[in-house]
Amino acid sequence: MRIAVVTGAAGGMGRAITARLIADGLHVVGVDIDGAALLTMATDTDAFTPEAVDLTDPAAIAGLFDRITARFGGLDALVNNAGTCFMSDFPDIPADELTRQMQINFHSAFHCCQQAVKAMAGRPGVRKIVNISSNGAYNFDVFDPPHYRASKAAMDTLTKDLARRYARDKIAVNSLAPAMTETPLFNVLTADVLARAIAAMPHGAAMQPDEIAAWVSHLISPAGDICSGNVIILNQGRDVR
Ligand SMILES: NC(=O)c1ccc[n+]([C@@H]2O[C@H](COP(=O)([O-])OP(=O)(O)OC[C@H]3O[C@@H](n4cnc5c(N)ncnc54)[C@H](O)[C@@H]3O)[C@@H](O)[C@H]2O)c1
Numbered sequence: 001m002r003i004a005v006v007t008g009a010a011g012g013m014g015r016a017i018t019a020r021l022i023a024d025g026l027h028v029v030g031v032d033i034d035g036a037a038l039l040t041m042a043t044d045t046d047a048f049t050p051e052a053v054d055l056t057d058p059a060a061i062a063g064l065f066d067r068i069t070a071r072f073g074g075l076d077a078l079v080n081n082a083g084t085c086f087m088s089d090f091p092d093i094p095a096d097e098l099t100r101q102m103q104i105n106f107h108s109a110f111h112c113c114q115q116a117v118k119a120m121a122g123r124p125g126v127r128k129i130v131n132i133s134s135n136g137a138y139n140f141d142v143f144d145p146p147h148y149r150a151s152k153a154a155m156d157t158l159t160k161d162l163a164r165r166y167a168r169d170k171i172a173v174n175s176l177a178p179a180m181t182e183t184p185l186f187n188v189l190t191a192d193v194l195a196r197a198i199a200a201m202p203h204g205a206a207m208q209p210d211e212i213a214a215w216v217s218h219l220i221s222p223a224g225d226i227c228s229g230n231v232i233i234l235n236q237g238r239d240v241r
Contacts, residue, residue, distance in 0.1 A: 002026045003072045004220065005064075007055055007112060008082030010037035012183020013132065016209035017079055020217045022047045026077065029068055031055065033082075055082050055108035056100075065115035075119035077220045080109035080155070081132040085148045085188050098147045105151035106158075113162060117171060126170045126225040129162065130216050131155050135179040135235050142179075142200070143193050152177070156231045163229030172228035176215050179235035182206040202236040 004021050008014040009030030018028045018041065027047050032038050035052030042048035051067075053060050068075055083105040086097050109131055120127040136144030137152040156175045163173040180197050186206075189197070198206050215234060218224055233239070 001072075002076040003029065003068065003074070004077035004079065005029045005031060005068065005075060005112070005116065006079045006081060007031045007108065008132075009050075010034045010041065011081070012185065013178075013181060013209045013212055014081050015041060016213040017081060017216050018042065018048065020210065020213035021077075021079075021220065024217055024221070026220070027072070029064075031064065031082070055112070056103040058107075058111045061108070061111045061115055065112075065119050069119050074121070074123045075116055075127070076123050076125075077128040077130070078112060078116040079130045079132065079216055079220075080112055082108055083132065083151075085136075085144065085185060087145060087188050088147075090146050093145065093147055101147040101151050102154070105148070106154045109155055110158060113158065113173075117162070117166060117169075120171055121169075126172050128220045128224060129159075129171065129173040130219050131159050131173070131175040132212075133159075133175040133177040133231060135177050135233060135239070137177065138233065139179070139235075139239050141239075142197060143189070159231065160229050167228060172219070172224060172226075174219055174224075174227060174229070175231040176212065176219075177231055177233050177235075178207060178212050179233075179238060180206040181209060181212055183209055200238060202238050207234065207236065 004026045009018050010032035029049045031051045033054045038050035086101050134152040137149050159175040
């Protein structure tokens with residue numbers, strides 16, 4: 001049985017990724033700070049393990065991976081999906097908001113990767129890390145504030161470092177960088193900003209979480225074995241110049 005960790009599992013994208021990986025035959029350990037929301041998921045399957053963990057706490061992450069290794073003997077895939085977008089704008093971003101943004105979006109993924117590569121040691125085949133980045137790190141026409149952009153750019157540099165570092169150990173590491181995807185995270189935007197951002201999407205509509213989940217599935221499938229170190233932009237071709 002292949003074991004996957006999906007962080008932010010109770011959110012919009014996390015639920016879709018979890019459902020897709022379970023359908024693909026993996027056992028998913030779904031991690032989220034919102035324990036109550038996790039308990040509403042996948043109650044009719046034993047292919048899902050809910051784990052209520054605050055991913056800004058490195059000790060809690062270490063404990064999580066210790067439990068995973070003790071129960072399953074290791075790990076085959078990690079999807080760093082937990083994240084949020086704080087909306088204060090430069091130059092008036094409070095110091096603690098910058099810290100929280102980096103902790104939730106970047107430090108969490110960094111600590112999970114450190115634990116995951118150890119838990120992946122000795123597992124068969126090509127193991128996978130998929131980091132959910134954002135188009136906001138690359139498109140400077142859209143609304144994203146700089147601390148959000150920077151948290152995702154940092155994540156994508158981590159992707160490339162780990163891809164190179166672990167290529168011969170057969171751990172493939174990639175980022176998916178979606179644009180507007182319809183999830184509860186849309187609530188951080190005003191109606192006006194949201195409408196303009198969706199109007200800028202070439203298909204005239206936001207993307208759906210199951211469309212992103214299909215790309216996660218592809219990278220974790222055998223087709224993804226030969227792909228590592230890439231930041232894959234998912235945006236309907238919006239930013240092609
Ligand atoms: N929705 C979009 O348009 C969009 C676009 C680009 C990138 N993203 C990225 O996709 C990822 C998923 O976002 P979403 O749109 O599904 O948002 P969401 O708010 O629906 O889900 C995020 C989940 O992360 C969890 N989380 C937040 N802080 C946590 C913590 N400290 N510990 C554990 N879990 C925590 C939340 O409880 C929530 O369930 C994020 O990294 C986001 O930056 C989203």
